[in-house]
Amino acid sequence: MPTAAMLDDLPKGAWIAMMVIGFIVFWPIGLALLFYMIWSGKMQGWKRDGMRGCASNYRRHRRSSGNTAFDSYRDDMLKKLEEEQKAFGDFMERLRRAKDQQEFDQFMNERRTQGDAPAA
Structure with missing residues (x-):
């Protein structure tokens, strides 16, 4: 070699x-x-940053397979996967916000109850 x-x-x-x-x-x-x-x-x-942009990167650099039916199927599937990835990212962001809001509300409630307690 x-x-x-x-x-x-x-x-x-x-x-x-x-x-x-x-x-x-x-x-x-x-x-x-x-x-x-x-x-x-x-x-x-x-x-690349993890898997972000992999599908769109692939779409920019891919070559035609020579089979137009397969190429259109592949394009449709990649588009669906990108939409699902975006929807999942949005869902995860909403979950994080809800958890943060819950933790903040719990902190504020604990702080209020400590403020109401008589000073020793």
């Missing part, structure tokens, strides 16, 4: 370790490795 092919098969962690070692040994080596990692797309997956 050629050396270049072996280097391309290395995981991201190994590339980052080589970059850090390169910076320690001689900073232009680390800088060259950093630029190569950015240029080659090895750092591409680190731009």
Whole structure:
């Protein structure tokens, strides 16, 4: 197996370790490795925030399968999944707000009852 092919098969962690070692040994080596990692797309997956935007990212970069029926089905399913993801995010936000409101109301009620108690 050629050396270049072996280097391309290395995981991201190994590339980052080589970059850090390169910076320690001689900073232009680390800088060259950093630029190569950015240029080659090895750092591409680190731009995302978890799963947010994965479907829309996929939609922008996908290629046609050659089957228009499948492509339209895939587009419909991705749209439904994005809508469900948004609805679930909204639901979770409402749950967080309700829990925060409940905790705040409980705190205020406890504070009122402590204020009503006679001072010792």
